[in-house]
Amino acid sequence: MKIMFSAGEASGDLHGARLAEGVKKIAPEAELFGFGGAQMAASGVRLVADCSEYSVMGVWEVLMNLSRILSLLNLLTDAIKREKPDLLVLIDYPDFNWRLAKRAKALGVRVFSYIPPSAWAWRKGRAKDCAKLADEFVAIFPFELPVYQAAGANISFVGNPLVDTVRPSMTTEEARAFFGVKDGDYPVLLLPGSRKQEISLVFPAMLEGARRIAQEKPETVFYLPVAQGMDQSRMERMAAEAGVKVNFTREHTYDLMSVTAFALATSGTVVMEAALMGLPCIVLYRLSPVSYFIGKILVHVKYFSLPNILLDEMAQPELLQDEANPARIFSEARKFWAEPGHAEAVRARLKEACALLGAPGSSERVARRIVAAAGGEA
Numbered sequence: 001m002k003i004m005f006s007a008g009e010a011s012g013d014l015h016g017a018r019l020a021e022g023v024k025k026i027a028p029e030a031e032l033f034g035f036g037g038a039q040m041a042a043s044g045v046r047l048v049a050d051c052s053e054y055s056v057m058g059v060w061e062v063l064m065n066l067s068r069i070l071s072l073l074n075l076l077t078d079a080i081k082r083e084k085p086d087l088l089v090l091i092d093y094p095d096f097n098w099r100l101a102k103r104a105k106a107l108g109v110r111v112f113s114y115i116p117p118s119a120w121a122w123r124k125g126r127a128k129d130c131a132k133l134a135d136e137f138v139a140i141f142p143f144e145l146p147v148y149q150a151a152g153a154n155i156s157f158v159g160n161p162l163v164d165t166v167r168p169s170m171t172t173e174e175a176r177a178f179f180g181v182k183d184g185d186y187p188v189l190l191l192p193g194s195r196k197q198e199i200s201l202v203f204p205a206m207l208e209g210a211r212r213i214a215q216e217k218p219e220t221v222f223y224l225p226v227a228q229g230m231d232q233s234r235m236e237r238m239a240a241e242a243g244v245k246v247n248f249t250r251e252h253t254y255d256l257m258s259v260t261a262f263a264l265a266t267s268g269t270v271v272m273e274a275a276l277m278g279l280p281c282i283v284l285y286r287l288s289p290v291s292y293f294i295g296k297i298l299v300h301v302k303y304f305s306l307p308n309i310l311l312d313e314m315a316q317p318e319l320l321q322d323e324a325n326p327a328r329i330f331s332e333a334r335k336f337w338a339e340p341g342h343a344e345a346v347r348a349r350l351k352e353a354c355a356l357l358g359a360p361g362s363s364e365r366v367a368r369r370i371v372a373a374a375g376g377e378a
Helices: 009-025 038-042 059-064 066-083 094-106 124-131 142-150 173-177 196-201 203-216 230-243 254-259 269-276 289-298 306-311 324-340 342-355 362-373
Strands: 002-007 031-036 045-049 089-092 108-112 136-141 155-157 186-191 220-225 246-249 262-266 280-285 318-320
Touching: 002 009, 002 066, 009 038, 009 124, 009 362, 031 038, 031 066, 031 186, 031 220, 038 045, 059 142, 059 306, 089 094, 089 262, 094 124, 094 203, 108 124, 108 362, 124 142, 124 246, 136 142, 136 186, 136 362, 155 324, 173 196, 173 254, 186 203, 186 269, 196 203, 196 230, 203 220, 203 230, 203 262, 203 324, 220 254, 230 246, 254 269, 262 269, 269 280, 306 342, 318 342, 324 342
Parallel strands: 002 031, 002 089, 031 045, 089 108, 108 136, 136 155, 186 220, 186 262, 220 246, 262 280, 280 318
Antiparallel strands: none
16 A cells, blocks of 8 residues: 655644554555655655645745755655555645645645635635545544535534643643743743744744833743744844843643643644643734735635634634734733733633633544545555
8 A cells, every 4th residue: 555645844744744643553564655744754654755845824925935945845746656556645735735736646646735725714615625635634623624525525523632742741840841831921922933934023022022021020931942944043043133132942842731821822733732731822914915905805714713613703803914014913912911811711712712722632543534535454
């Protein structure tokens, strides 16, 4: 059995690694290869191309990198022709992956979609197009199902993998000691995102907001976990120029989440991870003016952070584009220490959002579906 994976960024690499581990457990003889990152490679996927070299954000940025993306598409198409996989598993990365799916389908390869395009949010017509290309879909959020079911897709929701992966490895006391959190400290987490554009567009306002927080609450201690691919030296320079003391860390991020009061976070999977750790966020998001203009025309959603979407309410603040400014960041942050009961109320709503993600064990359940779709015994 030969299975090809295609995952285009850090979060997809993590999901792909969990699925690969699950497939290997069920079908040890399976040969896994494709497009992914270091975590997928460590889980037994032979990489044809490394996704860390191709992560871009926004419509304009994709256009600027179009030639490289087309070259990658041709490279992976050649791999399909050469390797003749029994199944192509798409993991998120929609605009690229569905071009690859079209080519795979033309070559007679079955297609399995894990984390399908967000047709519930924008370009709903994609659901019909995707339903013609993929033999099976598995979503990781329940709100994704209706639009695909209406399009005739074979889609299911069997839980969210974050329920299994997001958990502390230390007690609260051990985590405080590990990170040097002292009695009287007020620890706050900075989560600026891993993409270069996010650092450029969001981090300066985040740092200025942090500087204002520290002015009013001098006992505040800022921590910033550095993920793979993030330019720590650049962020250190930016923090120094902003006059903000930041403690950079590289391990035990979930343990760090367990001992911080709240986070300033760029919107993304990390906001859902924080919710699972009971950590409230002030969610920030900025795009280049061109990408934002295009997105405003095409995207029609009430909320853009996952916990709020799950609950269909503004459980925690979202500051988009010009609203992601230092004054608003500080105003929302101040509620956590100045308004009694505010933090507890937000945490209670986040707990309700997390309950909607389903039971543990989703990656293994998806892996069984992948093996079955590839023609194996699941």
